[in-house]
Amino acid sequence: MKILIxxxxxxxxxQLGIExxxxxxxxxxxxxxxxxxxxxxxxxxxxxxxxxxxxxxxQIRKVGxxxxxxxxxxxxEDEATTSxxxxxxxxxxxxxxxxxxxxxxxxxxxxxxxxxxRKQGRLGGNTLELRVVGTTPAWFELVKRxxxxxxxxxxxxxxxxxxxxxxxxxxxxxxxxxRGTIGQNLSIGENNxxxxxxxxxxxxxxxxxxxxxxxxxxxIPLNVARSYYGDTVxxxxxxxxxxxxxxxxxxxxxxxxxxxxxxxxxxMEAMLKKFHPKVDYEMSVPLAMLRQAEAQKRxxxxxxxxxxxxxLLVGGIGIMNIMLASVTERTRExxxxxxxxAKKKQIITQFxxxxxxxxxxxxxxxxxxxxxxxxxxxxxxxxxxxxxxxSIILPFFISIGIGIIFGIYPAAxxxxxxxxxxxxxx
Amino acid sequence: MINTQAAEDAxxxxxxxxxxxxxGSEEVRALNGVDVSFKKGSFWAIMGHSGSGKSTMMNVLGCxxxxxxxxxxxxxxxxxxxxxxxxxxxxxRHLGFIFQSFNLIPQLTVQRNIELPLYYLGWDPEQSAExxxxxxxxVGLGNRLDHRPTQLSGGQMQRVAIARALANDxxxxxxxxxxxxxxxxxxxxxxEMLRELxxxxxxxxxxxxxxxxxxxxxNILIMKDGVIERIE
Numbered sequence: 001m002k003i004l005i006x007x008x009x010x011x012x013x014x015q016l017g018i019e020x021x022x023x024x025x026x027x028x029x030x031x032x033x034x035x036x037x038x039x040x041x042x043x044x045x046x047x048x049x050x051x052x053x054x055x056x057x058x059q060i061r062k063v064g065x066x067x068x069x070x071x072x073x074x075x076x077e078d079e080a081t082t083s084x085x086x087x088x089x090x091x092x093x094x095x096x097x098x099x100x101x102x103x104x105x106x107x108x109x110x111x112x113x114x115x116x117x118r119k120q121g122r123l124g125g126n127t128l129e130l131r132v133v134g135t136t137p138a139w140f141e142l143v144k145r146x147x148x149x150x151x152x153x154x155x156x157x158x159x160x161x162x163x164x165x166x167x168x169x170x171x172x173x174x175x176x177x178x179r180g181t182i183g184q185n186l187s188i189g190e191n192n193x194x195x196x197x198x199x200x201x202x203x204x205x206x207x208x209x210x211x212x213x214x215x216x217x218x219x220i221p222l223n224v225a226r227s228y229y230g231d232t233v234x235x236x237x238x239x240x241x242x243x244x245x246x247x248x249x250x251x252x253x254x255x256x257x258x259x260x261x262x263x264x265x266x267x268m269e270a271m272l273k274k275f276h277p278k279v280d281y282e283m284s285v286p287l288a289m290l291r292q293a294e295a296q297k298r299x300x301x302x303x304x305x306x307x308x309x310x311x312l313l314v315g316g317i318g319i320m321n322i323m324l325a326s327v328t329e330r331t332r333e334x335x336x337x338x339x340x341x342a343k344k345k346q347i348i349t350q351f352x353x354x355x356x357x358x359x360x361x362x363x364x365x366x367x368x369x370x371x372x373x374x375x376x377x378x379x380x381x382x383x384x385x386x387x388x389x390x391s392i393i394l395p396f397f398i399s400i401g402i403g404i405i406f407g408i409y410p411a412a413x414x415x416x417x418x419x420x421x422x423x424x425x426x
Numbered sequence: 427m428i429n430t431q432a433a434e435d436a437x438x439x440x441x442x443x444x445x446x447x448x449x450g451s452e453e454v455r456a457l458n459g460v461d462v463s464f465k466k467g468s469f470w471a472i473m474g475h476s477g478s479g480k481s482t483m484m485n486v487l488g489c490x491x492x493x494x495x496x497x498x499x500x501x502x503x504x505x506x507x508x509x510x511x512x513x514x515x516x517x518x519r520h521l522g523f524i525f526q527s528f529n530l531i532p533q534l535t536v537q538r539n540i541e542l543p544l545y546y547l548g549w550d551p552e553q554s555a556e557x558x559x560x561x562x563x564x565v566g567l568g569n570r571l572d573h574r575p576t577q578l579s580g581g582q583m584q585r586v587a588i589a590r591a592l593a594n595d596x597x598x599x600x601x602x603x604x605x606x607x608x609x610x611x612x613x614x615x616x617x618e619m620l621r622e623l624x625x626x627x628x629x630x631x632x633x634x635x636x637x638x639x640x641x642x643x644x645n646i647l648i649m650k651d652g653v654i655e656r657i658e
Contacts, residue, residue: 010550023533336529338542341488341518341591419607420490423529 006010017354031322034315035362043370045304046391051384058294060286068253068265068285072246075278091280109319112138114250119189123175130218134225143212150182150197157221158173165193169420170215191228223271260275261287316406335422344415351414355407365401438464443496445482456482458652469624471640472633474649484633489513490602500649522591526603530575537571543594561589581612599630617642
């Protein structure tokens with residue numbers, strides 16, 4: 001009951017505060033403007049930051065944050081040798097490397113070997129430049145994509161060295177291979193394959209993080225790829241022919257636990273270094289990229305946060321300035337209230353409530369505008385934005401805090417007004 | 427000293443009261459040893475030239491100012507040593523002020539102005555609205571509740587001020603030149619109201635420099651140079 005009375009008294013104080021602010025509508029509005037802009041920029045900043053990090057997280061989730069990819073690349077020394085004559089460069093991850101990796105680390109749940117060849121696929125009269133991926137069934141465990149039709153590769157395909165292929169949805173559409181064409185023959189290069197399944201593929205969104213699959217993939221058993229296409233690939237360019245001998249183009253490894261990702265990556269790196277005198281491989285750890293992306297986000301947030309912080313500070317000082325002017329202007333009113341019997345504490349409360357009401361209203365208006373800004377950013381720049389509960393609650397409490405912090409001094413000044421002098425004040 | 431009333435029915439009593447302001451190396455003795463007591467239900471006019479100490483006396487009696495030395499008994503309680511909060515509490519519960527320049531809060535309506543002491547007393551809004559309406563009616567402004575002070579004449583404003591001073595049902599009304607800003611006819615009306623309130627039992631202390639107005643009080647106290655010159 002007592003609390004109830006106290007509450008209604010508080011509501012009444014707030015109502016009186018609002019009434020007082022409404023007496024000077026323009027002034028109150030201009031005063032609140034600082035907080036409006038401040039809160040606005042905080043909301044916008046948080047939602048843009050949140051959006052960027054969500055996009056990065058989504059990408060990493062698609063790649064798999066538990067995954068580590070090792071790719072065969074020509075070492076820098078080899079790359080530097082400019083040759084006009086035909087020569088063979090041997091580089092990259094070997095089958096032996098793959099066995100060693102798979103056999104050594106207990107933290108590795110799945111390891112997928114990948115052999116890539118560019119070949120033309122033909123079905124009936126249609127052709128499509130395919131990326132033929134020679135791999136194991138583990139690929140489909142790691143790169144989880146919905147199966148549209150048929151099945152994916154199996155262990156028995158490998159054992160039997162079956163000439164079977166799994167197409168992507170996009171590739172199938174381009175080759176007019178629909179559900180009914182499963183079981184039909186697809187020729188890849190000079191060889192014939194039986195289409196056994198169609199999977200969905202993620203359309204690449206052009207971000208830094210490369211997804212493992214392309215929409216022109218055709219998945220075939222690794223040993224079939226090896227026996228059909230061999231390990232040597234000829235690349236012709238103007239005036240030179242280049243032979244590259246690469247056993248595996250890629251190894252993707254899935255680690256059992258996020259906590260083991262970095263240690264496993266280090267272990268693999270050390271192991272590869274032992275057997276490869278030249279650095280002819282490249283390891284990418286999405287988790288490390290995530291960490292990096294987060295560090296970058298933190299830096300951006302600090303910069304944006306200080307800008308927002310400064311505008312809030314300026315807003316708060318603006319409020320304090322006006323409240324000090326208001327105290328001077330209302331010296332007589334304060335004197336009257338004190339003479340009637342108001343305690344200093346009550347004068348402080350009155351002015352503090354006014355300041356907090358002003359800054360909170362500014363905060364709410366700023367929030368409303370601040371929610372629109374990210375939507376506009378998304379509409380015009382395509383940059384993703386996310387408004388979280390946090391990005392609404394934080395600025396709201398900040399605006400209340402500003403009212404309290406910058407209201408205390410003017411309120412204390414009001415309480416120190418001497419009623420005798422104030423009543424003579426004209 | 428002069429005019430020592432029976433202690434038990436004195437509502438106000440100043441004992442050897444000094445108020446000394448330092449002014450550079452000099453000091454100003456606004457009250458220079460005042461002993462006086464006012465009976466409950468009395469009506470006093472305090473007169474004197476400017477600088478005689480009558481305003482200081484009024485501020486001390488109104489618990490707005492503290493004595494440098496001496497004692498002030500209000501209803502038998504020594505308030506001279508009280509802190510700011512306790513003095514505020516005393517003003518809130520026992521005193522009503524009427525000023526020369528009315529001192530209404532301009533942005534508040536008549537009703538809100540009258541309700542002000544009740545607000546600080548923590549009355550609930552309905553009860554205080556009820557009381558404000560009653561008081562406004564009793565001073566003849568029952569139909570002006572929603573007006574702002576600026577929409578009223580001087581006499582009306584002073585009547586609102588009286589209604590406000592009565593809101594907390596005070597023991598003592600302190601009126602500082604209540605007719606100073608009013609024309610003669612209106613001034614007479616206000617004085618009549620004060621006389622009526624005195625008849626109803628309120629103790630009234632009024633500062634004025636107009637002898638005609640002072641005539642209306644039952645007793646007149648004349649100050650000079652911080653001491654009581656005489657009592658009529």
